[in-house]
Amino acid sequence: MAEYLIEEETIDLRELARAVWRRKWIVVAMFLAAVIGAGLASQLVTPIYEATTTVLVQDSGGSQLAFIDGMGMVGKNQNQNYVEILKSRTLAMRTAQALGFDYDVHSLEFAAFRNSISVQLVSGTDAIRIKVQHPDPEQAKLRANALVDAFMSLNQEVNTEDARSAREFVGEQLKIVEADLRRAEDELRRFKEEEKVVAPSEEARAVLSRLSSLENSQAEAQVALDQVERKLAELRRRLEAESPTTISSTTIANNPMIMQYRTRLFDLETQLSTAELQYASDHPRIAAIRMEIEQIRSRMDQEVERIISTETMAINPNYQSIVQQVMTLEVEQVALQAKRQAMGELIAEVERSLAGLPSKEVQLSRLIRNQSVL
Numbered sequence: 337m338a339e340y341l342i343e344e345e346t347i348d349l350r351e352l353a354r355a356v357w358r359r360k361w362i363v364v365a366m367f368l369a370a371v372i373g374a375g376l377a378s379q380l381v382t383p384i385y386e387a388t389t390t391v392l393v394q395d396s397g398g399s400q401l402a403f404i405d406g407m408g409m410v411g412k413n414q415n416q417n418y419v420e421i422l423k424s425r426t427l428a429m430r431t432a433q434a435l436g437f438d439y440d441v442h443s444l445e446f447a448a449f450r451n452s453i454s455v456q457l458v459s460g461t462d463a464i465r466i467k468v469q470h471p472d473p474e475q476a477k478l479r480a481n482a483l484v485d486a487f488m489s490l491n492q493e494v495n496t497e498d499a500r501s502a503r504e505f506v507g508e509q510l511k512i513v514e515a516d517l518r519r520a521e522d523e524l525r526r527f528k529e530e531e532k533v534v535a536p537s538e539e540a541r542a543v544l545s546r547l548s549s550l551e552n553s554q555a556e557a558q559v560a561l562d563q564v565e566r567k568l569a570e571l572r573r574r575l576e577a578e579s580p581t582t583i584s585s586t587t588i589a590n591n592p593m594i595m596q597y598r599t600r601l602f603d604l605e606t607q608l609s610t611a612e613l614q615y616a617s618d619h620p621r622i623a624a625i626r627m628e629i630e631q632i633r634s635r636m637d638q639e640v641e642r643i644i645s646t647e648t649m650a651i652n653p654n655y656q657s658i659v660q661q662v663m664t665l666e667v668e669q670v671a672l673q674a675k676r677q678a679m680g681e682l683i684a685e686v687e688r689s690l691a692g693l694p695s696k697e698v699q700l701s702r703l704i705r706n707q708s709v710l
Contacts (some may be wrong), residue, residue: 384469387476389484391422391464415457417660419464420653422455422487430486437478444636448598453483471602547686554679561672568665571658578655597636604629 421427426443429451432439439446453697454467468484581634608625 384471385473385476386472387468387480389466389480390458391466391484391487392462396601415462415464417653417657419455419457420657421490422464422466422483423449423450423453424653426654427483427486427490428453431479431483434482434486442640444594444598444640447594447640449479452479543689544684547683550679550683550686554676554683557672557676557679561669561676564665564669564672568662568669571662571665575655575658575662578652578658580652580655591639594636594638597632597639601629601632601636604632654666 426444429439429441432446432449437445437449439449452469454689456465456466457463467481468476468480468483470479604625608622608629611619611622611625
């Protein structure tokens with residue numbers, strides 16, 4: 337019985353082999369068709385090239401770009417802010433304009449431009465990796481470099497603005513201090529000449545030294561507070577110009593229907609370019625491809641209108657960064673106000689101890705203190 341089953345199986349395999357052999361040309365034809373089809377598909381599908389660049393942004397302790405000016409942030413939050421800025425619509429528009437593109441902010445072209453850019457932190461480092469995809473390798477490289485240039489330019493603009501603001505602030509303070517110093521020196525000189533007093537006693541000098549130290553600390557706190565309040569005013573002005581949320585063109589670009597239409601458009605544009613080399617401009621094949629392109633574009637426009645009409649909103653990274661900076665500065669503002677108040681109370685206490693000294697020594701001590709503080 338076992339021998340019979342083995343023989344029957346052998347006969348079946350032989351019959352199958354003979355059947356395949358009788359139809360060998362069909363098998364060969366199908367194989368060739370598959371190979372040719374794969375070859376044609378690889379020729380028609382547009383290849384996508386990727387350009388990669390890496391950026392290492394060092395915090396100099398100053399400003400942090402146009403949207404995050406003010407006190408520096410630290411660690412991962414700072415680097416993540418840089419990533420959000422590099423991915424932001426503002427920087428993408430600057431990059432596009434630098435490349436000569438006149439995109440509308442809600443256009444499909446601009447959405448595709450942004451969608452071709454990816455930005456991420458390099459794990460375990462402070463570096464940021466930027467990748468740009470495009471069918472043309474030169475365009476991919478050009479766009480990646482342009483994005484980095486726009487990022488650096490934006491940073492430089494704010495650094496320049498901050499330096500100018502700092503110079504103005506220091507210049508104003510110097511003028512005030514110089515005027516106060518001249519006045520204090522004149523008053524001290526006149527008092528010594530009129531009262532014939534050259535120097536205070538040891539006790540008065542000790543009190544004077546303590547008082548001068550406290551007033552120096554109070555003056556430093558006041559200068560730092562003035563600077564913080566100037567930065568806060570600038571950040572609040574910028575905050576008023578920003579919207580908390582934005583319509584996300586990235587969401588539009590990542591919409592499944594939009595992605596499907598965009599892929600089909602790439603294929604059709606490639607087919608059209610190939611057909612125009614083979615046929616006359618009025619050939620039915622070219623007309624059919626152009627008609628399908630128009631239909632796809634029309635469907636994409638309708639889909640974008642539908643997405644925008646539903647108000648697909650995303651958190652505005654610029655607004656978020658400014659809010660974070662304001663919060664940091666407000667904490668420092670409170671700390672500086674507390675320090676200034678504490679110094680004021682200590683100064684008042686030391687001044688009360690001067691009441692037990694001779695009036696001329698007290699007056700001389702005050703004049704010397706005014707001069708030394710300035």
